[in-house]
Amino acid sequence: MSKELRFLIVDDFSTMRRIVRNLLKESGYADADEAEDGVIALQKLRNSSFDFVVSDINMPNMNGFQLLGEIKKDEKLKHLPVLMVTAEARKEDIVMAAQQGAAGYIVKPFTKATLEDKVNHILTKLGLK
Amino acid sequence: MADQAPTPESDEATTAAVHLQLGALTRQLHDSLNGLGLTAKVQTWAGEIPDAKSRLSYIARLTGEAAEKVLNQVDQAKEQHDFIASETRRIGQLIVQDPVAAVAKGHVMNFIDDVERASKQVDEHLTAIMMAQDFHDLTGQVIAKVVNLAATIEEQLVQLLIQTAPPDAVVKAPPTHEQYTPALDGPVVNAEGNPDVVTDQSQVDDLLASLGF
Numbered sequence: 001m002s003k004e005l006r007f008l009i010v011d012d013f014s015t016m017r018r019i020v021r022n023l024l025k026e027s028g029y030a031d032a033d034e035a036e037d038g039v040i041a042l043q044k045l046r047n048s049s050f051d052f053v054v055s056d057i058n059m060p061n062m063n064g065f066q067l068l069g070e071i072k073k074d075e076k077l078k079h080l081p082v083l084m085v086t087a088e089a090r091k092e093d094i095v096m097a098a099q100q101g102a103a104g105y106i107v108k109p110f111t112k113a114t115l116e117d118k119v120n121h122i123l124t125k126l127g128l129k
Numbered sequence: 130m131a132d133q134a135p136t137p138e139s140d141e142a143t144t145a146a147v148h149l150q151l152g153a154l155t156r157q158l159h160d161s162l163n164g165l166g167l168t169a170k171v172q173t174w175a176g177e178i179p180d181a182k183s184r185l186s187y188i189a190r191l192t193g194e195a196a197e198k199v200l201n202q203v204d205q206a207k208e209q210h211d212f213i214a215s216e217t218r219r220i221g222q223l224i225v226q227d228p229v230a231a232v233a234k235g236h237v238m239n240f241i242d243d244v245e246r247a248s249k250q251v252d253e254h255l256t257a258i259m260m261a262q263d264f265h266d267l268t269g270q271v272i273a274k275v276v277n278l279a280a281t282i283e284e285q286l287v288q289l290l291i292q293t294a295p296p297d298a299v300v301k302a303p304p305t306h307e308q309y310t311p312a313l314d315g316p317v318v319n320a321e322g323n324p325d326v327v328t329d330q331s332q333v334d335d336l337l338a339s340l341g342f
Contacts, residue, residue: 013266019259026256058270058313087267087316089326094333098342105333108316109263112256114330 005128006049007032010041010067011056011085016108020054020085020115027116038062042070045077051128052119057086057093065100072101081122085110181275187318188268195264198257206254209247216243270315 007024009032011017017034024032033048035041037059045053053071057064064084071077081103086093089107097105103125104118123129220240223231231237320328327333 011266013269015262015265019263022259023256058315063313087270088313089317089320089328090314091325091327091336093313094327094336095340098337098340105337107327107330107333108267109260110330112260 004031005029005051005123007052007054008035008041008044008050009033009054010035010038010059010064012036012059013056016056016085023112023115024054024119026112027119029119038064038067038070041067045071045080046074050080052123053080053082054085054119055082057084057088057097065096068097068100068102081126083118083122085115177278181278184271184275184318187316188271191264191268195261198261202254202257202261206251206258209251209254213244213247216240267316271318274315 007029009017009020009024011020011034014036017036021032021034024030029052033044033050035044038055039062041053041055042062044050053067055064055067062070064086068082068084071080071082078101082101083104083106084097084102085106085108087108094105103122106114106118120129217240220231220236223236317323317326317328320326327336
């Protein structure tokens, strides 16, 4: 049996964290932790082991772009896939996320199928599924 | 001495005087704002108020849609629940009457299939209800922007009041509070005719595909 993948969900709205967490659980990914901004996320990523990050962009203290940048700069974390799930719908934000190394981009509001498809697609691409 | 009844001529004179007075006040306000360098700021507020109105409309629309969605899903889930309850009663009676026949004729297996299907549908409705709560995140971001605008206007008005107050007036400035400055734009409240934003996930996927992702 393969190792259960561990997710970190980063969003400043607790409602959205719960929604994403429940959807991941329904898709078979029950092991997840949460962080309310980029600073807390980075602390958790450095102090614990994760396989996948689902992050919002517009957050206080450290936004999703900054978090993505920090993850990709860090030798120990840069392999982690980061899926952006955000209300930011400007094309330049999407392009910037892709250029910074995001593994995927979902605009809110989204459906259960969209999240499941993107997560599975990324995991398959990385050989984790 | 008795009051004189107003004549059309005196009415006209009063109206003209009020007009003159209003004109003078407007000019005075205009000059004051100009003198204080606030004209540009007032123009900015005027420009932001329609934006705040469309943001509030967006909140009203999203919360309305969420409520509608939840109520529809609850109606459908309740129908499924009622079905499970009535089928359970029916199969219970069949088992009490003749347990062997209930199994042999397939009533029990049919019931199990029906309950399984109905439970799956109830679960889908519950997921849809959960998804409908995403309005909290989207409207929360928009509310923060409107609150920020209101706070800015309030602070500027207080500043104007302090600067234009007579020398002997005591005006207590309100405590300054930390402004919430969203780092980014948040949800697009009016995407119509805006080529710089995407309106759904398929456009995001197309854009990323065009970049080779």
